[in-house]
Amino acid sequence: MRLIQTIGDWLDARLQLAATIRETAEHPVPRDTASWFYVFGSAALVVFVMQILTGILLAVVYVPSAGEAWNSLQTLNHSIAFGWYIRALHGWGSNFMVAIVLIHMVQVFLFGAFKFPRELTWIVGVFLLLMTLGMAFSGQVLRFDQDAFWGIGIGASISSRVPIVGPWTVHLLLGGPIIAGATLSRFFALHVFFIPGLLIAFVSLHLLMVLKLGINEWPMPGRIVRKSTYEKQYHELTETDGIPFVPGAIYKDIFFSGCILLALAAVAAYFGPFGPSGRPDPTIIQTAPRPDYFFLWLYAILSLLPPQMETPTLLIGPVIVILALLLLPFIFGEGEKSWRRRPIAVLTILLVAVALGTFTDLAGHAPWSPVMDAWSGDPIPPAFLQNRSALERQGAIIFQLKQCHNCHSLGNEGGKRGPALDTVALVQTEDQLIRQVIQGGGNMPAYGKNLSPAETTALVAFLKTLHPAGQLPARDASRAVVTENTPPSPPSKP
Amino acid sequence: MTLPETLSRRAMLMKLGIFFNGIIAALLAVPILGYVLSPLVRSRKAPYEGWLGLGAADQFPAGQTRLATFRNPDVAPWDGKTADSACWVRRIDAQTFQVFAINCAHLGCPVRWFPQSGLFMCPCHGGAYYEDGTRASGPPERGLFEYPYKIEEGKLFIKAGQLPTPGNPSALLNVSGKLPCA
Numbered sequence: 001m002r003l004i005q006t007i008g009d010w011l012d013a014r015l016q017l018a019a020t021i022r023e024t025a026e027h028p029v030p031r032d033t034a035s036w037f038y039v040f041g042s043a044a045l046v047v048f049v050m051q052i053l054t055g056i057l058l059a060v061v062y063v064p065s066a067g068e069a070w071n072s073l074q075t076l077n078h079s080i081a082f083g084w085y086i087r088a089l090h091g092w093g094s095n096f097m098v099a100i101v102l103i104h105m106v107q108v109f110l111f112g113a114f115k116f117p118r119e120l121t122w123i124v125g126v127f128l129l130l131m132t133l134g135m136a137f138s139g140q141v142l143r144f145d146q147d148a149f150w151g152i153g154i155g156a157s158i159s160s161r162v163p164i165v166g167p168w169t170v171h172l173l174l175g176g177p178i179i180a181g182a183t184l185s186r187f188f189a190l191h192v193f194f195i196p197g198l199l200i201a202f203v204s205l206h207l208l209m210v211l212k213l214g215i216n217e218w219p220m221p222g223r224i225v226r227k228s229t230y231e232k233q234y235h236e237l238t239e240t241d242g243i244p245f246v247p248g249a250i251y252k253d254i255f256f257s258g259c260i261l262l263a264l265a266a267v268a269a270y271f272g273p274f275g276p277s278g279r280p281d282p283t284i285i286q287t288a289p290r291p292d293y294f295f296l297w298l299y300a301i302l303s304l305l306p307p308q309m310e311t312p313t314l315l316i317g318p319v320i321v322i323l324a325l326l327l328l329p330f331i332f333g334e335g336e337k338s339w340r341r342r343p344i345a346v347l348t349i350l351l352v353a354v355a356l357g358t359f360t361d362l363a364g365h366a367p368w369s370p371v372m373d374a375w376s377g378d379p380i381p382p383a384f385l386q387n388r389s390a391l392e393r394q395g396a397i398i399f400q401l402k403q404c405h406n407c408h409s410l411g412n413e414g415g416k417r418g419p420a421l422d423t424v425a426l427v428q429t430e431d432q433l434i435r436q437v438i439q440g441g442g443n444m445p446a447y448g449k450n451l452s453p454a455e456t457t458a459l460v461a462f463l464k465t466l467h468p469a470g471q472l473p474a475r476d477a478s479r480a481v482v483t484e485n486t487p488p489s490p491p492s493k494p
Numbered sequence: 495m496t497l498p499e500t501l502s503r504r505a506m507l508m509k510l511g512i513f514f515n516g517i518i519a520a521l522l523a524v525p526i527l528g529y530v531l532s533p534l535v536r537s538r539k540a541p542y543e544g545w546l547g548l549g550a551a552d553q554f555p556a557g558q559t560r561l562a563t564f565r566n567p568d569v570a571p572w573d574g575k576t577a578d579s580a581c582w583v584r585r586i587d588a589q590t591f592q593v594f595a596i597n598c599a600h601l602g603c604p605v606r607w608f609p610q611s612g613l614f615m616c617p618c619h620g621g622a623y624y625e626d627g628t629r630a631s632g633p634p635e636r637g638l639f640e641y642p643y644k645i646e647e648g649k650l651f652i653k654a655g656q657l658p659t660p661g662n663p664s665a666l667l668n669v670s671g672k673l674p675c676a
């Protein structure tokens with residue numbers, strides 16, 4: 001014990017850090033900030049440190065070469081002791097990090113912590129969020145599989161739409177004219193050196209400001225922030241009703257971080273690492289690339305926007321969102337902090353959460369993508385084929401053969417790109433069905449060139465049977481009248 | 495007592511020091527910027543401006559659309575399989591072809607050809623194209639990207655090697671050596 005004391009004294013005589021550390025640890029914080037709502041920032045920091053550690057471990061084996069990256073991931077997964085687990089920790093850590101950073105941001109927003117004098121802390125935080133998302137995307141690229149390969153292609157297609165400099169941006173992003181070795185090297189440098197370096201610097205700045213300006217006090221309804229009086233009030237609060245950060249508040253941070261790490265370790269062990277999916281070979285086109293979880297909402301938006309809206313939304317949308325986040329503390333820098341008196345703030349969060357949640361959920365099913373193998377892999381359910389005539393069954397074969405099933409479902413099987421056809425005969429008459437098949441329209445291709453008259457007749461005969469038993473199919477009322485009023489053709493002369 | 499008019503040795507060396515550092519920074523900025531922007535400022539002729547062989551034209555039967563693969567003109571030894579690309583070759587008649595990029599005109603996913611329905615379908619966001627590459631439905635704003643082709647001595651050649659994107663649809667824009675403002 002005495003030896004440790006001696007070594008400690010010897011070190012501190014030279015480093016002279018003990019006093020600073022003690023002062024930092026014991027700085028007074030308002031009593032009510034020792035709350036379970038104030039633990040997300042420290043949890044994000046702990047997960048970030050975990051990402052650095054597992055990232056360094058992965059770099060020991062990973063080969064950042066387009067030709068070998070995928071193989072080195074297979075080696076990590078299968079040949080190296082616990083390689084799969086380190087990959088799982090890093091991959092799930094990325095999801096945890098994005099989630100915790102978002103929750104932290106929502107808490108800070110609802111508690112008014114971005115207001116005076118913590119505007120810059122918020123702004124640095126906005127950049128930290130962008131860097132976290134940048135790490136998530138570049139990390140997906142380093143998992144150099146088919147999803148990653150086509151994912152970069154999507155990034156390139158989006159950046160090519162920037163007016164005038166678009167094509168040059170693409171070459172700069174890819175490091176050349178195509179997605180290849182140079183592309184992966186670039187993203188490796190971004191993911192391993194450039195963004196982490198910035199992240200560490202910005203995290204330090206963020207923490208320094210939390211220490212210097214003090215943690216946000218618990219927002220009380222009616223306690224108004226004014227630039228002229230706030231700092232004096234805050235200091236009175238910490239002096240009269242403050243507790244030292246260590247140990248008064250930190251125990252909740254430590255407990256929560258421990259829970260998060262435990263959850264991360266368990267999830268990584270249970271679900272394992274992400275991919276890699278297929279080999280990144282551009283000549284293998286039997287692939288349906290999907291983005292990682294935290295970009296699914298974007299995937300949904302890109303599928304659902306009307307074509308003419310897409311480029312403006314992609315180019316202007318992010319600028320507006322980032323500007324709004326950066327300007328927020330300047331526009332609403334004073335006033336009420338409590339969410340109880342800020343209904344619009346609460347509604348904004350709810351709206352954004354519901355929108356992102358809905359888009360993410362939709363992207364999980366991707367109803368806008370054709371099911372590429374439904375025509376050969378999903379047979380028509382027998383119920384739609386029973387008691388049908390030969391012509392109608394021939395139509396069912398045409399339905400499969402012409403890939404109608406890739407976009408239209410029957411009995412909930414097949415694509416959801418177009419409407420389900422289970423009861424289509426109720427809403428379209430024979431003539432309307434023929435027109436729709438031949439001319440297309442309403443986001444459906446025209447099949448006129450690829451169906452013979454006989455095939456069209458058979459297909460429409462099958463479609464006409466798609467109505468519930470006991471409900472008549474739609475019919476053109478005028479047809480009956482026409483048939484009634486047409487005089488019988490005169491008997492042919494013998 | 496100091497005279498405000500005179501320049502002390504200390505102050506002069508300070509100014510000179512800042513000056514030297516500034517000069518070095520400016521000098522180093524040239525190679526550093528050149529290095530970072532190197533994908534844009536290669537001096538030699540861009541490799542994707544030359545013709546690239548897809549093999550004998552007769553391997554593509556008239557009236558059919560087939561997948562062809564080719565090696566990109568500009569490859570590094572560590573590119574692995576990413577040095578290869580694919581394209582859809584549609585032979586209309588003996589002399590007329592259409593060579594489509596596999597990249598969807600929406601966001602670049604690989605489109606698949608379905609000869610039965612005569613459609614190209616994209617697995618990502620649901621774009622669809624007719625057999626001649628024109629847009630049929632879905633989010634793309636235009637038809638499939640087409641590579642220029644020529645037939646010489648019974649062999650099919652295309653101009654490819656650059657990722658076609660909505661901002662560079664012909665994939666023929668000479669990006670090397672010429673900046674938009676230059």
